[in-house]
Amino acid sequence: MASPPPSPTTGWSLTRLAIRQHIATGVLSLAVVVLGLFALTRLPVDLLPSITYPRIGLRVDAPGLVPEVAVDEVTRPLEEALSVTPGVTQVFSQTREGRVSVDLYFEPGNDIDQALNDATAALNRVRDRLPEDLGEPRLFKVDPSQLPIYEMALTSRSLPPVALRIFSDEELSRELTRVPGVANVDVSGGVEEEVQINLDLQRMQAAGVDIGDVTEALRDRNQDISGGLLRGGSDERLTRLVGKFETIDEIRSLKIGNSGGNPPNALRLQDIATVVDGTQEQRVFVTLNGEPAVKISIQKQPDANTVTAVDGVKAKLEELRQSGLIPADLVLTPTLDESRFIRSSIQNVVSSGLTGAGLAAIAVFLFLGSLGQTLIVVVAIPLATLVALVLMSLFGLSLNVFSLGGLAMGVGIVVDNAIVMLENIAQARHEKGQSWVRTVEASSQELESALLASTTTNLVSVVPFLLVGGFISLLFNELILTISFAVAGSLAVALTVVPMLAARLGNQFGSRQNSQDNSQHQHQSKSHRNVLSGFRRSVEAITGRYTQLLGLFLRHGGVAIALAVVLCTGSSLWMLDRIPQEILPQIQTGQAQLSVQFPPGTSVAQNQRAMAAIDQWLLEQPEVAATFTTAGGLYLATPPLATPCAAPVA
Secondary structure, X not given: OOOOOOOOOOOOOHHHHHHHOHHHHHHHXXXXXXXXXXXXXXXXXXXXXXXOOOXXXXXXXXXXXXXXHHHHHHHHHHHHHHOOOOOEEEEEEEEEOEEEEEEEEEOOOOOHHHHHHHHHHHHHHHHHHOOXXXXXXXXXXXXXXXXXXXXXXXXXXXXXXXXXXXHXXXXXXXXXXXXXXXXXXXXXEOOOEEEEEEEOHHHHHHHOOOHHHHHHHHHHHOOOEEEEEEEEOOEEEEEEEOOOOOOXXXXXXXXXXXXXXXXXXXXXXXXXXXXXXXXXXXXXXXXXXXXXXXXXXXXXXXXXXXXXXXXXXXXXXXXXXXXXXXXXXXXXXXXXXXXXXXHHHHHHHHHHHHHHHHHHHHHHHHHHOOHHHHHHHHHHHHHHHHHHXXXXXXXXXXXXXXXXXXXXXXXXXXXXXXXXXXHHHHOOOOOOOOOHHHHHHHHHHHHHHHHHHHHHHHHHHHHHHHHOOOHHXXXXXXXXXXXXXXXXXXXXXXXXXXXXXXXXXXXXXXXXXXHHOOOHHHHHHOXXXXXXXXXXXXXXXXXXXXXXXXXXXXXXXXXXXXXXXXXHHHHHHHHHOOOOOOOOOOOOOOOEEOOEEOOOOOOHHHHHHHHHHHHHHHHOOOOEEEEEEEEEOOOOOOOOEEEEEEEEOO
């Protein structure tokens, strides 16, 4: 005998409001779809979440300064000054040829912006103690956005190394910096121009001048300064004194010392020195498959979309080639493309999520046996996902491996809430004189508090992880927030859209109930042609065996509990040492990187010879398609080492 349907409860109810105001519920759902699609197009796309490490870096160029001397004159004063920065826990410094690096480490969760201001003030206080010929110190926050997102090697058979470097510095670098999202373009390798002034000490002694006179004359002459305001009648014009050297002959003709006026025998720089328009001594060698090349590294802005920035760089390169700015024989070979890895990772996560949603819909159809209920679940999954995307946009999150994983996990919660609501509605019976809408209201109100409690429990189980400190919290905050948004979206959809659609699709639910009232004989006579009936009988058979097994365990409760504890504990301990433990999963980028550090005192020539041998050995391997090597002096923040990158055949 069928039990009577529950009577509607009194008081305010979200589900009853959504059912009765079904037009408003539909309009709000449509607004969520529009806002979600808009947020999807605006969310940044990256491989990992945007993380600001609790670390501040300082880089100072010290050209020509011996490392042993730089330690006492540069590194130690910087360490003493920066170590008093509030909140610093560790100071790590490295002193190498031409570069001093100091890194400040803080506790995770500290205000790095304020720490950067404090470190800047400490640096300003110590500048007077540093040598005058040092480069401008660079103080910055360390975050993944400073890593290159796109690198390429420039090679040419017709352009000499000097011309290739000039083109990279003055033409290509300037154009790529204008691409939206690009923060910096760094050039390495090749041969740079340099004007060399080789002084003759004997001539200088005979002429009575010293090195200080030469450097002072060069400094005073090679500058552009403002000439002030020039008034003439009713006009006023700003003037400029142009003094920058433009040709090598101007440098040779530079007057040295106080020669008084401009006599014919005035002492000039060419009288005491040999001025050569040449090139710098090459300390960094970049090769592609053993051939000389120039390396272009592109960094993005912290809030920029990596995929969009890389696409913009590629489009700009194609535009420059079409316009003729890039010579026809200049070969640009990409050696690093972060967008390719990001696209691959995101496509895998998206395909997994879509596959899970599709399998969930199939499972719902098989278990519930109703196209109407399946349609409701299929609508609820993307709608709850769009709610989560809107919340992600409001909180400034990005689409990455972690956040997409959280969205994929939210699909299961959406399906659970929707099925619970639909099954309770489907079990209801029409009461004489009561409409299907009233029946849905009563059934959905029964589960309103239960769904709210169960879903809130899911939130309570994950939200406390936001309070966990350390590096892990920086990495997994977006995952926890995305799961929380997906859970909240699933609850909102289950309490509003699902009962509203169930009330509007009353015929689908009614047909199912009517079919359950048919005779058992008629149901069995058509079961051999009905896949759903066959699946339902299989489930009932499995349920029957499960009931028998459950009864056996209940009769021997002590043995069952002991057996479960031994099996679960033993298997967990056995698997603990066999499961790999790592913060991030390994990503197959198709590249292998090898870093070689040579002992102090190793010459650049020895370094280059060793790396040439390594390149040759790598190219002989059948799996390797290309090698890209940076060898010699110092490049960016790396030690004086060599880094060959081998790309295997896909």
